[in-house]
Amino acid sequence: MKFAVLATVSAHLPLVALACADHPPRYIYPRQAPSSSEGSTLSPSSSAPAPSTSSDSALGSSSVDDATATGNATSVTQISVSLISTNPTAVPLSLITAQQVSSATVPLPSTATPGVTPSAIPNAPSLPDISGLSSANYPAMDKPPPTNSTEVQQWIQEVQNSGFSIPNISVTVESAACSANPDAVADTSRCWWTCSGCTRDTDIVACPDTLHWGLTYDDGPAFYTPNLLQYLDEHQLKTTFFTIGSRILEFPDTLQTEYMGGHQIGVHTWSHPPLTTLTNEEIIAEFGWTKKITKDILGVTPNTFRPPFGDIDDRVRTIALAMGLKPVIWTRLSTTVTFDTGDFNINAGTISSSQVIENFNEIIGNATSIDTGFIVLEHDLFEQTVELATGYILPQALAHQPAFNITPVISCLNMPMANAYIETNDNSTNPPPSGSLTSGGAASTGSGSSSSSAATPTALPSLLPAQALIVSCIVGALLGVSSLML
Numbered sequence: 001m002k003f004a005v006l007a008t009v010s011a012h013l014p015l016v017a018l019a020c021a022d023h024p025p026r027y028i029y030p031r032q033a034p035s036s037s038e039g040s041t042l043s044p045s046s047s048a049p050a051p052s053t054s055s056d057s058a059l060g061s062s063s064v065d066d067a068t069a070t071g072n073a074t075s076v077t078q079i080s081v082s083l084i085s086t087n088p089t090a091v092p093l094s095l096i097t098a099q100q101v102s103s104a105t106v107p108l109p110s111t112a113t114p115g116v117t118p119s120a121i122p123n124a125p126s127l128p129d130i131s132g133l134s135s136a137n138y139p140a141m142d143k144p145p146p147t148n149s150t151e152v153q154q155w156i157q158e159v160q161n162s163g164f165s166i167p168n169i170s171v172t173v174e175s176a177a178c179s180a181n182p183d184a185v186a187d188t189s190r191c192w193w194t195c196s197g198c199t200r201d202t203d204i205v206a207c208p209d210t211l212h213w214g215l216t217y218d219d220g221p222a223f224y225t226p227n228l229l230q231y232l233d234e235h236q237l238k239t240t241f242f243t244i245g246s247r248i249l250e251f252p253d254t255l256q257t258e259y260m261g262g263h264q265i266g267v268h269t270w271s272h273p274p275l276t277t278l279t280n281e282e283i284i285a286e287f288g289w290t291k292k293i294t295k296d297i298l299g300v301t302p303n304t305f306r307p308p309f310g311d312i313d314d315r316v317r318t319i320a321l322a323m324g325l326k327p328v329i330w331t332r333l334s335t336t337v338t339f340d341t342g343d344f345n346i347n348a349g350t351i352s353s354s355q356v357i358e359n360f361n362e363i364i365g366n367a368t369s370i371d372t373g374f375i376v377l378e379h380d381l382f383e384q385t386v387e388l389a390t391g392y393i394l395p396q397a398l399a400h401q402p403a404f405n406i407t408p409v410i411s412c413l414n415m416p417m418a419n420a421y422i423e424t425n426d427n428s429t430n431p432p433p434s435g436s437l438t439s440g441g442a443a444s445t446g447s448g449s450s451s452s453s454a455a456t457p458t459a460l461p462s463l464l465p466a467q468a469l470i471v472s473c474i475v476g477a478l479l480g481v482s483s484l485m486l
């Protein structure tokens with residue numbers, strides 16, 4: 001069916017977002033309507049600051065094309081997209097905009113009871129009783145945690161004793177924008193994915209088998225996550241959620257429901273910063289608190305993490321591996337072909353919902369032509385991103401021929417769910433990281449496809465993709481300036 005949507009919406013946003021899309025600026029967005037279902041065990045639900053996380057997308061490839069600058073505001077135009085299947089109850093695309101009024105959420109599909117264990121993990125410890133959970137025992141939400149606490153000092157000591165040697169790589173500046181860090185971009189030895197697509201053997205950026213999609217949602221748990229969980233349940237789909245420590249503190253029941261429902265949980269930091277901009281100690285604090293709150297609520301600790309914005313270099317990698325966390329990024333075939341739907345940016349007004357569908361159509365076109373499976377960047381943080389997932393993206397994917405095999409990332413690696421957590425992994429097929437960056441153990445799934453820019457330690461990546469990106473940023477900046485002058 002052909003879907004033509006002609007609504008034009010306008011949104012106020014900093015024009016810098018149009019100039020160089022490698023790092024969208026931080027948007028503070030209004031709090032959405034409280035979920036009716038989240039039986040909160042904490043006070044923060046009513047007093048928490050608005051989450052200030054930004055898109056994971058390091059390369060928002062469509063935002064430059066998609067938005068037309070008109071002075072202080074921009075318009076994002078809905079485009080015509082082809083859909084092979086939609087959910088009959090889907091919210092019309094013309095209504096999925098930055099301005100849409102929040103609708104009610106559905107109740108959580110089930111209530112997790114203390115003491116139970118998930119059927120997907122026979123050797124799991126029993127689910128903790130979180131009725132006494134107190135925000136006083138955790139850092140402030142949505143801020144990098146202090147590094148001088150007893151907890152963080154202990155984690156720093158553990159990293160020092162881990163046997164990993166953290167490379168002496170300088171921190172990046174200005175939210176890790178490639179254009180602001182030419183020396184870091186030129187230093188290919190640091191294997192900075194953000195600006196070159198460089199990966200190491202321990203990076204998971206694709207599923208090994210063709211047509212196998214390692215489904216992921218980032219930045220939750222959030223208000224509309226129950227709506228996504230309901231759709232996933234109805235279609236017997238399981239996913240990987242990369243969850244933010246601050247959001248877990250806000251929605252602990254949702255995290256328990258995800259886990260008990262057979263979904264995989266991975267770490268997505270405490271406050272969602274670009275990690276290459278942080279000191280070693282700050283990175284340890286971000287990982288440590290997110291690992292800790294996840295274990296406090298589930299009884300298990302994830303052994304994977306997704307870097308916010310995909311912002312990772314060898315310093316971040318080494319610290320993560322020293323803390324038992326393997327990176328999961330998303331598939332990237334070239335500088336311009338990244339498996340990022342751009343869904344996050346609808347809320348900021350820099351992309352239309354129909355453009356996100358178009359991006360997804362291109363992703364599945366690319367996905368069916370590569371010799372591996374794939375991983376796509378999507379979010380469960382916003383009403384808009386959940387409505388697109390349940391109304392359009394997942395129905396499209398389920399109707400696709402040949403059929404996709406849609407599973408959590410751990411399953412697409414052909415491993416049992418128990419292998420996804422430090423406490424339940426038997427270490428036989430998924431050995432914990434040890435020693436050094438390149439002897440991290442797990443079978444490499446990192447190369448994405450034969451044409452990807454995966455680098456081995458001895459074969460350093462070409463500088464060309466990074467240079468191309470800088471050029472595209474400059475072109476983007478010129479376009480932004482010229483439309484500003486119109």
Ligand SMILES: *[C@@H]1O[C@H](CO)[C@@H](O)[C@H](O)[C@H]1NC(C)=O
Nearest residue numbers: 011012013014070071072073
């Ligand atoms: C530009 O945006 C700011 C903030 O939204 C607003 O206060 C100001 O009036 C706008 N200016 C114009 C010319 O639209």
Ligand SMILES: *[C@@H]1O[C@H](CO)[C@@H](O)[C@H](O)[C@H]1NC(C)=O
Nearest residue numbers: 145146147148149150151153
């Ligand atoms: C950590 O540092 C902050 C600011 O310097 C200080 O207020 C706090 O008391 C310190 N906490 C500990 C546990 O030392």
Ligand SMILES: *[C@@H]1O[C@H](CO)[C@@H](O)[C@H](O)[C@H]1NC(C)=O
Nearest residue numbers: 166167168169170171183187
């Ligand atoms: C790390 O690198 C910086 C800048 O290159 C240098 O000044 C510093 O001495 C180095 N530190 C160590 C411990 O090697």
Ligand SMILES: *[C@@H]1O[C@H](CO)[C@@H](O)[C@H](O)[C@H]1NC(C)=O
Nearest residue numbers: 333337362363365366369370
């Ligand atoms: C990915 O899709 C785009 C647009 O559909 C196409 O131009 C490009 O050749 C594809 N790239 C690969 C590597 O398949």
Ligand SMILES: *[C@@H]1O[C@H](CO)[C@@H](O)[C@H](O)[C@H]1NC(C)=O
Nearest residue numbers: 324422423425426427431432
């Ligand atoms: C697997 O490795 C972890 C981390 O080294 C360790 O804590 C755990 O006991 C190991 N599990 C088994 C079954 O050996």
